[in-house]
Amino acid sequence: MAPRILITTDYLHAGDTVDQLLREHGLEPVYAPAQRPRTLEERNALFKDISGAILASEPVTADMLTGAASLQVIARSGVGYDSIDVKAASALGIRVCNAPGTNHHSVAELTIGLIIMTARRLVEVTTSVREGRWSRDAGQELRGSTLGIIGYGPSGRATASLGAAFGMTVLVSTSHPDPDNAAVQFTDLETVIGEADYLSLHTRAGHSTGKLIDAPRLQAMKPTAVLINTARGSLVDEEELAKALSARTIAGAALDVLESEPLTADSPLHGLDNALITSHLAGQTTQARTRAGLAAAHAVIDVLENREPAHPVDR
Structure with a gap:
């Protein structure tokens, strides 16, 4: 029987280039995108009889x-x-890879798009026109x-x-x-936070228990500043952010x-007219x-064919 490759990324599907590539290497893609949060039973059975996995951002604990006896690569x-317990995977001999350098231009373009939307108040304007009004409030130039x-990896540089x-x-x-x-x-973190009109996050989550953007750092921002996060939800204390937005800090x-996706019904960010939220689509x-x-598929193929993958994060 051909090795089975689990695919949970919702935009990958049978017949596409990834599917064809895997099949050309004698592998059998198995599609299981998460349409809703998986039950405990579903999570624990997800990797049963699976040799490799191409995953979206859902947690892997x-x-x-523990029961993934056949799994060799994620x-x-x-x-x-951040959603993958890399330490646990490594202890079991499971390789973990990612796909850097594939979406940084997309992330950067959406980041600037979000900045323009807030600077020119495009959500409020288009909503007013849709509702029969004709709002013409002045916005702000970026120049x-x-x-x-914060962070100067590929998306930060772009x-x-x-x-x-x-x-x-x-x-x-x-x-x-x-x-x-x-x-x-290039300057220090506190200077960037204190002087930015638009503060954009492009860094990985740290190993400390605290948040990068917490109450003191929100207080340190200009009252006219806008926070943009296209990096990691775990970087921002959403409770404190909601307070700062409500108080116009x-x-x-x-x-x-x-931090939790999709936006939960009890999120403190609900109903805030100065919070613009998109559905994790920067890349x-x-x-x-x-x-x-294709990068993820090549990583799976390399590991299963006993080659070192191009972008391991476990070593």
Whole structure:
């Protein structure tokens, strides 16, 4: 019997290029996208008789891996892998890979798009027109404003380039500065937070228990500033963010990622007119999906054919 490859990424499907590639290598794709939160029984049985997996961002816990006797490799069809218990997988000899460099332009473009939407109040304007009104409130130009970026990986670099092209002053906090980039000013984290008109997150979740953007850092932001998060929902204390938005401590937030997705009914972010929330789609362009899916498929194939994968995160 051909090795079975579990695919939970909802945009991958039978007959596409990933499906064809896997079958060309003698593998059998098995599709199981999560239409709703999986039950405990479903989670624990997810990897039964599975040799490799191409996964969306749903959690993979140590308990889920305990019964995965055949599983050799997990490949994320994206960059983030915080949802996977990499330590538990490694202890069981299961390789874990991701797909960096496949969606950073898409992420950067949506980041700038969210900034433009908040700067020009496009949600309020289009809603007013749809409702028969004709709102013409003044927005803000991006040129001359300050874009603060935390993290300078591929999406952070791409966002910085776009911000500079709009005539923004770009401040970046990173442990890997690029001194040759004259369009960017590298500085410390607190300076970026305090001076940004638009504060954009492009960093991985840390290993500490605290949040990157917590109450003190929200207080340190300008009252006219907007927080943009296209990176990780776990970076932001959503309770404190909701308080800051309600009190107008900051002007707004545009969030493509949340700590719990989809947005829960009891989320404190519900009903806030200065919170713009999208459905974790920063990297979801046709082009990025194709690149990410193929990168994940190649990782699975490499491991199953005893080659070192291009982008392991477990070593």
